[in-house]
Amino acid sequence: MDWLKVFRVEKKNNTAKTARDRLMVAVAYQRDQLAGKSNGPVYLPKMREELLAVVRKYVQVPDDSVQFTVQREDGLEVLELNITLPEANA
Amino acid sequence: MDWLKVFRVEKKNNTAKTARDRLMVAVAYQRDQLAGKSNGPVYLPKMREELLAVVRKYVQVPDDSVQFTVQREDGLEVLELNITLPEANA
Numbered sequence: 001m002d003w004l005k006v007f008r009v010e011k012k013n014n015t016a017k018t019a020r021d022r023l024m025v026a027v028a029y030q031r032d033q034l035a036g037k038s039n040g041p042v043y044l045p046k047m048r049e050e051l052l053a054v055v056r057k058y059v060q061v062p063d064d065s066v067q068f069t070v071q072r073e074d075g076l077e078v079l080e081l082n083i084t085l086p087e088a089n090a
Numbered sequence: 091m092d093w094l095k096v097f098r099v100e101k102k103n104n105t106a107k108t109a110r111d112r113l114m115v116a117v118a119y120q121r122d123q124l125a126g127k128s129n130g131p132v133y134l135p136k137m138r139e140e141l142l143a144v145v146r147k148y149v150q151v152p153d154d155s156v157q158f159t160v161q162r163e164d165g166l167e168v169l170e171l172n173i174t175l176p177e178a179n180a
Contacts (some may be wrong), residue, residue: 021130025141028114035126039126040111046150051115051141058137085131 021085025055028078040077048079059083111175115145118168130167138169149173 027048048080067082117138119130158174 005139022118022120023131024118025119026114026116026118028112028116030114032111039150041113043148046114047144050147051143054137054140054144057140058131076120 011079022071023055023056023081025051026078027051027080028076031075033055042055052081055081055083059085061086095098113145113149113171113173113175115173116164117141117170122134142171145171147171152171152175154156162163 029044031040035067065084067080067087069080069082071078071080119134121130151173155174155176157170159170159172161168161170
């Protein structure tokens with residue numbers, strides 16, 4: 001996937017409101033609809049929790065700097081974490 | 091961001107070659123170019139390693155089921171992990 005294109009679009013959309021460094025983490029699960037399964041792997045919720053825990057360990061920001069969204073449609077579920085980093089982040 | 095749209099496109103592109111469940115993890119760092127910083131946060135490489143370790147802990151698949159890519163351009167760096175899941179994953 002051309003991720004640079006994906007995030008470049010996002011960046012343009014965000015320029016006016018936020019000229020800050022950002023960190024984005026996306027976890028997507030895409031189900032093969034031909035297989036007829038109704039759910040993702042049983043470990044998916046736990047794995048996502050641990051991924052978020054890793055991010056929170058490194059990125060210590062106020063809660064209002066973190067946007068957390070889940071998008072779903074048939075056969076596709078995407079969890080996104082969008083973090084505005086503090087100015088002194090290095 | 092409309093992630094459903096992003097991954098829906100990806101799915102269409104993949105249908106012919108792979109009718110299997112997939113897991114995708116993307117970590118993107120977007121630098122504010124106005125701030126003139128030359129690098130991301132110092133913790134970024136370590137944090138990404140730990141994120142990948144979490145995924146590998148839960149998703150035990152052969153190495154050839156995992157595609158790992160890093161895309162870079164000025165001010166934007168995206169790491170992507172794209173995993174084809176085994177058929178009996180639940």
